[in-house]
Amino acid sequence: MxxxxxxxxxxxxxxxxxxxxxxxxxxxxxxxxxxxxxxxxxxxxxxxxxxxxxxxxxxxxxxxxxxxxxxxxxxxxxxxxxxxxxxxxxxxxxxxxxxxxxxxxxxxxxxxxxxxxxxxxxxxxxxxxxxxxxxxxxxxxxxxxxxxxxxxxxxxxxxxxxxxLGDLRRRFPICPMFGFARGTAIDTYYLDKFIGEIREQVTGNVLEIGGVLLNQETFGFHNATQYQTLDLLPRSGVTLVGDVNDPTIVRPESLDTVVIFNVLEHCREPWVVVKNIYSWLKPSGQCFCMVPNAQRLHDAPIDCWRPLPQGMEHLFQDFSQQRLYLYGNPLTLIASFMGISVEELSSQELEDFHPDYPVTTCMAARK
Structure with a gap:
């Protein structure tokens, strides 16, 4: 019909x-x-x-x-x-x-x-x-x-x-764990795309905020000569325990690259975090950042923000160069909120882009 x-x-x-x-x-x-x-x-x-x-x-x-x-x-x-x-x-x-x-x-x-x-x-x-x-x-x-x-x-x-509306006519998401129970989460797919764009630029003395040492191999950051990780609490694979809001936790102008994926949304004052990153980077050092725009609340330990593209440009305004990478469309935005997995969408559906419906916003910024 x-x-x-x-x-x-x-x-x-x-x-x-x-x-x-x-x-x-x-x-x-x-x-x-x-x-x-x-x-x-x-x-x-x-x-x-x-x-x-x-x-x-x-x-x-x-x-x-x-x-x-x-x-x-x-x-x-x-x-x-x-x-x-x-x-x-x-x-x-x-x-x-x-x-x-x-x-x-x-x-x-x-x-x-x-x-x-x-x-x-x-x-x-x-x-x-x-x-x-x-x-x-x-x-x-x-x-x-x-x-x-x-x-x-x-x-x-x-x-x-x-x-x-079919299966979307429901009070609860299809998968409450971002789609991981059904396959690959939508934002993971877009993070992989972003990493593919910037992988070769992650060089020298690298600090990953909110990650673990294993990520260097997982992400393929083979150009890093030294890889450190910073997190709020001690756990396996964390080399530096401290608060990213504390400017003294890292020596000024000591880093070539900072990687910070899915962290800024958990910071009460992300502008302070970006300011600290700027001070920790050497001249011409780079920061690579990803934030979710379409994702359920995940308070680990808190969840405060969903920075949008223009907000990210403002956060990184002191950097001499900025480049945004945006991913998503109305379908993948709904999929992300509902916990629909990557495997349940076609390549074309995942790759289609609509600037008004970002699922993730990524930033490459040079000091």
Missing amino acids: LRKYVASTFLRIKNSRVLVVHDWNQKKTQVIENKDWLTILEIFIHEQSVEAAYEQFQKIQASPILESKHQHIKDHINSDNFIVFVTYNTLQVFKNGFSSLPISEEQVDLTTDSRETYQVVSYLFEQAIFTDKCQSINSFDYFCQLVEDMVKLGLLAPSINALD
Whole structure:
């Protein structure tokens, strides 16, 4: 049985290209290459079933509406900054972009016009350039494939009350131990990716905060000439016992590299910790840090923070060079919270990246 969908996106035009807008500041966009997608989007404002949408699409192809029928629409739009809001049973234009959202006089409701012709969106972007010359949509199977492509890109969403939550409709996580009971935890997969990026740069006199000596071999840090580990409490594989908040625990400018994975979130004052790391590093020394963004509370001994990308940039602002490594997407974010393992997702699902849904944020910073 085919699912039902609704349009769910914002559109604008820039440099003669139609863009899908993913955030309020319009920094994250993607280009609509195929003009037919605009028609399909508009149909799904009013029709939720794929069968009904295809029927309407065929009618539009057979009898396109004359441009004169829509000419009154642009009388309301005097700016090139307009944004088109396409969603369930609603087609609106924000005449001056998102800045006009709170002002009703700056919004134009074109839902009725759209319901009459299903071609208002195409008319609004009639001057746009489209580069995708794909085959004519002349079969239901091909139409269904396009719909699925649009769903994957976030242009269409399951219609209201059509979500299939399945095993996620539950009060408790699938695995309370981050997914380890089912395989590999999501954040472990991303930590391995980050280590693969920075492994050769972990050199010289290295201090790992919150780790043990075995990690040098586990992580493959073969360029370290000396490997020390610091932790709050004594245990096997810890060479230095002390509080990372204490600046005297390590001699200033004595380290070439500091490694600190999944530790800052447990520090009451992570800014103090980063300041100490800066002082312990030699000139041009490097710090490699990872923090979780999507992870259940794990108070070992405490759990205080989830530093986000811009927060990490602020924490490491005194370093002369910074490079962020971000990993995750909506699916892996949910998987991380629910304890779904790496083995239960495909490589593509794990590798897909969405900047608004980081599972982990990693930082490589040079003093």
